[in-house]
Amino acid sequence: MPKSRIKACGKQALIAATCSLALSACAGNGFHNTASGDFRVETVPSQNASERVRFLVMHFTASDFASSLEVLTQPSSYPVSSHYLVPEHGDSSYPHPDLRVYQLVDESRRAWHAGPGEWEDRTQVNDQSIGIEIVNRGRCHPPVEMVAQKAGEEVCFFPEFDREQIELVIELSRDILARYPEITPTRVVAHADIRPYRKVDPGPRFPWEQLAAAGIGAWYDDDTVNRHLENLRGNTSSDRESIRLRFARWLADYGYGIDPETATDGDIGLYTRAFQYHFRPWKVDGEVDNQTRAILLALLEKYFPDKLGSYDDIDTGVIAELQPAE
Structure with missing residues (x-):
C-alpha cells in the first residue's frame, strides 16, 4: 500500500x-519465522492467537x-x-x-x-x-x-x-x-x-x-456530556472524597492504570490531570469537578456502556435509554 x-x-x-x-x-505478512534448513514446513493458521x-x-x-x-x-x-x-x-x-x-x-x-x-x-x-x-x-x-x-x-x-x-x-x-x-x-x-x-x-x-x-482515537458527544452534567449538578449529597474515589473507579474502567482501592488524593489528582490533558485541555487543574466527571461518563457511555449500570451517579433513565429495544 x-x-x-x-x-x-x-x-x-x-x-x-x-x-x-x-x-x-513495515509489518510482516504471513509466517517468516524459519531459517533455511533441510526440513519442510507446513503452515496451518491457528484461530487461537491475537x-x-x-x-x-x-x-x-x-x-x-x-x-x-x-x-x-x-x-x-x-x-x-x-x-x-x-x-x-x-x-x-x-x-x-x-x-x-x-x-x-x-x-x-x-x-x-x-x-x-x-x-x-x-x-x-x-x-x-x-x-x-x-x-x-x-x-x-x-x-x-x-x-x-x-x-x-x-x-x-x-x-x-x-x-x-x-x-x-x-x-x-x-x-x-x-x-x-x-x-x-x-x-x-x-x-x-x-x-x-x-x-x-x-x-x-x-x-x-x-x-x-478522522477516525483515530476516542472522543465524546457534547449532548451526552451536557446530559450527564445536568444530572451531576442535581446531586449535592456526595462529599469530595467519595466523589474523587468514584472518579478513580471510572478512570480505571476506562483504561487508566489507577487502583481505586489504594489511590491517594495525590494519585487521583495526577490521573485526573492526565485525563484533562487528553479530553479537557482548556482547563487542566487535576480537580474532579462536574464537567470532568461528565466527560468521563460520556466516554464510558459511548465505548463501555455495560459498565454504567453500577454507577451511583448515573440517572436510571440514562441506563434505560442504553438498553436495546426488544
Whole structure:
C-alpha cells in the first residue's frame, strides 16, 4: 500500500539521501519465522492467537528534530526509541523542505518509548504498542519526574503543533490502524495517559478531537456530556472524597492504570490531570469537578456502556435509554 505523501526514513537521511518505503511493508505478512534448513514446513493458521500490537501511543519530543533523531537512534545511558518520528516545519535542524515520516524501529520489534506504562489490564505497554514521537518543544520546569508526585507543581510550556505535521500524523495513524484492528479508539493514548507520574506529553495542545474526527482515537458527544452534567449538578449529597474515589473507579474502567482501592488524593489528582490533558485541555487543574466527571461518563457511555449500570451517579433513565429495544 504505497503512500504518495508519507516517506518512512532512517537515520541516514539526516546526512545524505532519504529512503522511501511503503508503510505497509513495515509489518510482516504471513509466517517468516524459519531459517533455511533441510526440513519442510507446513503452515496451518491457528484461530487461537491475537495481534501483538494493541495500543498506539502519542508523544512529543521536547526537542528539535536533530536532537530527537539522535536520542531515539543512538546508544546512551538511558536509551529510548520509537517506531516513528514526525518532524515539523520551521525547524532549522530538519534537512528537507517537505515533511516526511521517519521510521526508526520496525513494527515487529519492541521500541522503548512507553516505559512501564499501564493501560487497561496491561503493563509494560512497550511490549504491545506502536509509538509515534512528534517533534514539538513542549517542556516543564522543573521536569515532571523531578517534582513531588502532585499535579501542578511544575510550570509547563506547550507550543502549538504544526498543522501539516498533524495531517501527516493522521495519515500515518490511519495506516497503522488499518493493519492492527485491535487498536480500538480507547487504545489510542497519550504518553501521559499511561505514565501520569512522569509524563505530560503530548500535552493539552495536541488535537485529539481532530484525530477522533478522522477516525483515530476516542472522543465524546457534547449532548451526552451536557446530559450527564445536568444530572451531576442535581446531586449535592456526595462529599469530595467519595466523589474523587468514584472518579478513580471510572478512570480505571476506562483504561487508566489507577487502583481505586489504594489511590491517594495525590494519585487521583495526577490521573485526573492526565485525563484533562487528553479530553479537557482548556482547563487542566487535576480537580474532579462536574464537567470532568461528565466527560468521563460520556466516554464510558459511548465505548463501555455495560459498565454504567453500577454507577451511583448515573440517572436510571440514562441506563434505560442504553438498553436495546426488544
